[in-house]
Amino acid sequence: MAENKLHYRHVMPFGAEMDPRGGVLFQLWAPTAQRVELCLEGDRESGPAIPMSAAENGWYRHHLPGAGPGSRYRFLINGEIRVPDPASRCQAEDVHGPSEVVDPAAFAWPEDGWLGRPWEETVLYELHVGAFTPEGTFKAVEERLDYLAELGVTAIELMPVADFPGACNWGYDGVLPFAPDRSYGRPKSFLVIRVFQVKSLILGIKKILIYIFMQQI
Incomplete structure (x- = not known):
């Protein structure tokens, strides 16, 4: 179907x-x-x-x-x-x-009816996309979600992913809040796709029943 x-x-x-x-x-x-x-x-x-x-x-x-x-x-x-x-x-x-x-x-969101988990089950993991893996990308985070699930993590709090100058930043500049940084995405010819990579990451998190929170400055 x-x-x-x-x-x-x-x-x-x-x-x-x-x-x-x-x-x-x-x-x-x-x-x-x-x-x-x-x-x-x-x-x-x-x-x-x-x-x-x-x-x-x-x-x-x-x-x-x-x-x-x-x-x-x-x-x-x-x-x-x-x-x-x-x-x-x-x-x-x-x-x-x-x-x-x-x-x-x-971007097509699947209509899967997922409603999350009970709040009392929350085990929160604060995650910086650029520092969590050697690759420092959304895709690399998605590929390691099983590892977080095995640790007992039930909720991920993404540190700010907004665009910043250069390649390394904590994300607290407070500008361009709707533009994910290019260093977290794909090569130049696919830059616009990084906007959708955030959404793909969210879908991957939902598949293993983990909440996601996003810090916004």
């Missing part, structure tokens, strides 16, 4: 959101900015700056029909400084590089 799958839209009021009718809605809260422009960026150069419409309460918005998953972009503030999206789901070239559009609904 085919396994049922769930595709969640993960709608956020900011950042780059896939429009079900097509294209992407880009939104940035910049209440002190006089002008905000959207800059699409390719492998070698940036495209023309596209003016974003000022909205109420300091918001700037622009709907771009031709954008989609994999589109890279930054915001140009007052014609002077280019910044990544604070709500970015993927930073392919470190924290100061362009953000990359991700469609979270592309």
Whole structure:
């Protein structure tokens, strides 16, 4: 029998959101900015700056029909400084590089009806993805879940996985909270997939009946 799958839209009021009718809605809260422009960026150069419409309460918005998953972009503030999206789901070239559009609904969650375990059974293990294994990746953690289960662990608390500069960090920078760090994922050509590797890790944890908590700064 085919396994049922769930595709969640993960709608956020900011950042780059896939429009079900097509294209992407880009939104940035910049209440002190006089002008905000959207800059699409390719492998070698940036495209023309596209003016974003000022909205109420300091918001700037622009709907771009031709954008989609994999589109890279930054915001140009007052014609002077280019910044990544604070709500970015993927930073392919470190924290100061362009953000990359991700469609979270592309990941299929199995509809397995798992409801967790009784709280009184909790044996918590705080885990740093980069330090837990020599590989320092989500995949490597997933491959060692049986080891944690054998220890008697019933709950894993992931230390922050948000993007950071360089290759080593505790995760407490407090920026780019929705973009898992590239060093925990796959090679450059598969960088966007690391967003889904977090979800795959969560599924692996559920399969051996372990809770998962995520620290967020």
